[in-house]
Amino acid sequence: MLTTILCSCGDGTQKGRVGILLPSTETARWNLDGQYLWKDLSARGYAPVLAYANDNAEQQLTQLQEMVKDGCSYLVIAAVDSKVLLPDLAIAKAKGVRVIAYDRLLTDTEAVDCFISFDNYRIGRQMGLFLEEKLQLGTAPGPFYIELFGGDPADNNTALIYQGAMSVLGSYLDRKKLLVRSGEKALESIAIKNWSESGARERMNGLLKKFYSEGEILDAVLSMNDGMAMGIQASLTAHYPGRFPLITGQDCALPNIRSILAGKQAMSIFKDTRMLANKTVKVIELLEKGDHDFFRDLSTVPNRRRDVPVCFCPYLLVTAENCSNVLVKAGYYQPEQLQ
Numbered sequence: 001m002l003t004t005i006l007c008s009c010g011d012g013t014q015k016g017r018v019g020i021l022l023p024s025t026e027t028a029r030w031n032l033d034g035q036y037l038w039k040d041l042s043a044r045g046y047a048p049v050l051a052y053a054n055d056n057a058e059q060q061l062t063q064l065q066e067m068v069k070d071g072c073s074y075l076v077i078a079a080v081d082s083k084v085l086l087p088d089l090a091i092a093k094a095k096g097v098r099v100i101a102y103d104r105l106l107t108d109t110e111a112v113d114c115f116i117s118f119d120n121y122r123i124g125r126q127m128g129l130f131l132e133e134k135l136q137l138g139t140a141p142g143p144f145y146i147e148l149f150g151g152d153p154a155d156n157n158t159a160l161i162y163q164g165a166m167s168v169l170g171s172y173l174d175r176k177k178l179l180v181r182s183g184e185k186a187l188e189s190i191a192i193k194n195w196s197e198s199g200a201r202e203r204m205n206g207l208l209k210k211f212y213s214e215g216e217i218l219d220a221v222l223s224m225n226d227g228m229a230m231g232i233q234a235s236l237t238a239h240y241p242g243r244f245p246l247i248t249g250q251d252c253a254l255p256n257i258r259s260i261l262a263g264k265q266a267m268s269i270f271k272d273t274r275m276l277a278n279k280t281v282k283v284i285e286l287l288e289k290g291d292h293d294f295f296r297d298l299s300t301v302p303n304r305r306r307d308v309p310v311c312f313c314p315y316l317l318v319t320a321e322n323c324s325n326v327l328v329k330a331g332y333y334q335p336e337q338l339q
């Protein structure tokens with residue numbers, strides 16, 4: 001079944017149609033990405049077509065096929081599972097469609113012109129550094145107890161965040177300064193399908209029941225995003241009587257910012273989706289102009305088939321100390337939303 005595809009009355013516009021393929025409306029940020037992309041593309045004379053895929057790769061494939069059939073000249077894709085899209089990406093490329101990997105890298109394909117994202121390895125490293133500092137891993141005797149929650153295994157960002165976090169936490173795990181009572185450390189065993197909040201809650205319920213039911217302490221939870229952090233917090237509230245562990249996240253979703261202010265979640269990462277959308281529209285315009293210099297000067301990331309030119313947008317670490325200041329000052333939230 002197809003999710004509704006929103007289409008601006010594009011026939012009269014002088015610029016091309018741009019298909020926007022986003023994973024789902026479930027994670028709050030994609031709703032904002034969709035709105036900003038739509039607004040910025042329309043303002044520059046493009047005709048956007050927007051589709052959400054309910055985190056279903058097959059559904060996203062059908063949406064992509066429809067967009068190519070309907071004459072989109074550009075595709076902006078945050079893939080649910082890029083490997084499912086591969087044959088059709090090749091078909092799109094052969095037809096001259098230009099493809100932008102939006103926030104998630106399209107891997108194993110030549111059919112990608114540019115990758116626009118945040119540096120996910122560094123985001124993972126930032127989460128690791130945050131926990132290192134807060135737990136004082138370098139100096140305190142420890143050991144400290146942590147559980148790890150990864151994003152969807154088909155999302156390339158998951159592996160990058162994992163590598164980044166492990167570049168800091170790995171040596172403490174090796175030296176047993178940091179311990180995982182469940183023993184679940186490998187990415188395969190911590191990955192949560194679709195980055196699902198309820199999936200994270202259920203896994204945390206299981207861990208608490210099995211490993212923390214007799215007063216054992218949990219010091220930290222590495223959660224790769226805010227949605228999962230909410231599921232983890234719900235589980236802890238219901239089943240963990242001890243002091244809340246340090247919980248990480250990213251996206252600065254509103255419920256999480258409120259939770260940070262209430263002292264429950266420890267941090268999030270502010271990734272300004274307005275910037276990402278804006279950059280995307282600029283890149284589309286540069287592709288249209290054929291500005292080869294711009295793309296030649298960009299650094300690249302390998303996707304196993306080619307080195308893809310990349311634009312990374314800046315991000316900020318947000319905690320209870322700075323969050324109102326950062327997010328309100330950036331105009332991302334109104335002060336009354338944070339009450």
Ligand code: BGC
Pocket residue numbers: 023027029103104151155157194195225226250251
């Ligand atoms: C994005 C995150 C998002 C997650 C779940 C990742 O690819 O980078 O911002 O929370 O997907 O949708």
